[in-house]
Amino acid sequence: MLLERQEILKLIRSAVEAMGKAYVPYSHFCVGAALLTCEGKIYQGCNIENAAYTPTNCAERTAFFKAVSEGEKNFRAICIVGGMEGVLTGYTAPCGVCRQVMREFCVPEEFQIILAKSEEEYKIYTLAQLLPEGFGPENLGKQV
Ligand code: THU
Numbered sequence: 123m124l125l126e127r128q129e130i131l132k133l134i135r136s137a138v139e140a141m142g143k144a145y146v147p148y149s150h151f152c153v154g155a156a157l158l159t160c161e162g163k164i165y166q167g168c169n170i171e172n173a174a175y176t177p178t179n180c181a182e183r184t185a186f187f188k189a190v191s192e193g194e195k196n197f198r199a200i201c202i203v204g205g206m207e208g209v210l211t212g213y214t215a216p217c218g219v220c221r222q223v224m225r226e227f228c229v230p231e232e233f234q235i236i237l238a239k240s241e242e243e244y245k246i247y248t249l250a251q252l253l254p255e256g257f258g259p260e261n262l263g264k265q266v
Pocket residue numbers: 146149151152153168169170171178179180181182214215216217220
C-alpha cells in the first residue's frame with residue numbers, strides 16, 4: 123500500500139531525529155533511519171562507527187536489527203537521511219550490505235525506501251528497484 127504524505131513526513135522527521143544520535147568520530151558522516159512496520163510502529167537507527175572500522179554498523183541495519191530483535195518481521199518502509207556533520211545536502215542511499223539485509227525481511231516489490239533531503243525533497247524507490255535480481259530466503263527454499 124502506498125504511503126500517505128503524513129506517514130512520509132513522520133518518517134522523515136523520525137530519521138532526522140535518529141541521525142542526531144549517530145556515533146561518527148571517524149567519518150563525521152551522520153546517517154539516520156526510520157523503519158516502519160506493517161503495524162505502524164517506527165524503529166529508529168543511526169550509524170555506529172568503530173576504531174577498527176569494519177565493525178561499523180549502518181543506520182539502516184541498526185534499525186532492522188533493533189526491530190527484528192524485538193520480534194518484528196513485517197516491514198512497509200524505511201526512510202534514510204544523511205550528511206557530513208549531520209547537514210543534509212544530498213540523498214543517502216543504502217549500501218549494498220543494507221540492501222541485502224532488507225531483502226531478507228521485505229517483499230522487494232512492496233517495500234518502500236524513502237531517501238530524503240528535507241521534508242519537501244525526497245525520492246521513493248522499491249527495494250526491487252535498488253536491488254534487482256537479489257538473492258533471498260526463497261533461493262534456499264525458505265518462506266519468510
Ligand atoms: N552509512 C550508513 O549508515 N548508511 C548507508 O547507507 C551508507 C553509509 C555510514 C557508515 C559510516 O559510518 C558512514 O556512513 C560513512 O560511510
